Amino acid sequence: MAKKTTKPQIAALAALLTLSIGALEAAANELRPSGVCTANFAFNSLLPxxxxxxxxxxxxxxxxxxxxxHIRAGEAYTMDxxxxRLYVFSDKENFYTGHKCG
Incomplete structure (x- = not known):
């Protein structure tokens, strides 16, 4: 018969998982030099x-x-x-359309 998991055990596992995720985020931030752009982040752009x-x-x-x-639609920008650097793009009404590093 399988052993039943108790609420304290579940809470302990959840706490351990939370600490592990925090440690991974800290490690990832240490690997990226300070000031270097990364476009790899979660961003919800479903709403304008x-x-x-x-x-x-x-x-x-x-x-x-x-x-x-900030680059608005139709504006020229350097390709160097x-x-x-992070580019943030918008349409002519100033609504977000995208972003990229560079």
Whole structure:
């Protein structure tokens, strides 16, 4: 007969899992040099979002980039690559359409 799992055991396992995930995130952040952009972060863009100063600040924090550049539809931008820069793209009405490092 299988041993029944108790609530304290489940709570202990949940706590251990939470600590493990935190340790993995910390390790991943240590592998990336400070200021280097990463576009590999979870971001929900199902709802239309206006690009404003707070939005850009949040995107910069998520990406870890030192530089953030807002590009509106139709605007030209340089194609030189910088590993510390995040481009945030919007349409002509200033709604978020995408992002990339570079």
């Amino acid at each position: 979002m206006k690009v404003d100063a707070q939005f850009l600040q949040d995107m910069q924090a998520y990406s870890g980039a030192k530089i953030i550049r 690559y910088r590993d510390d």
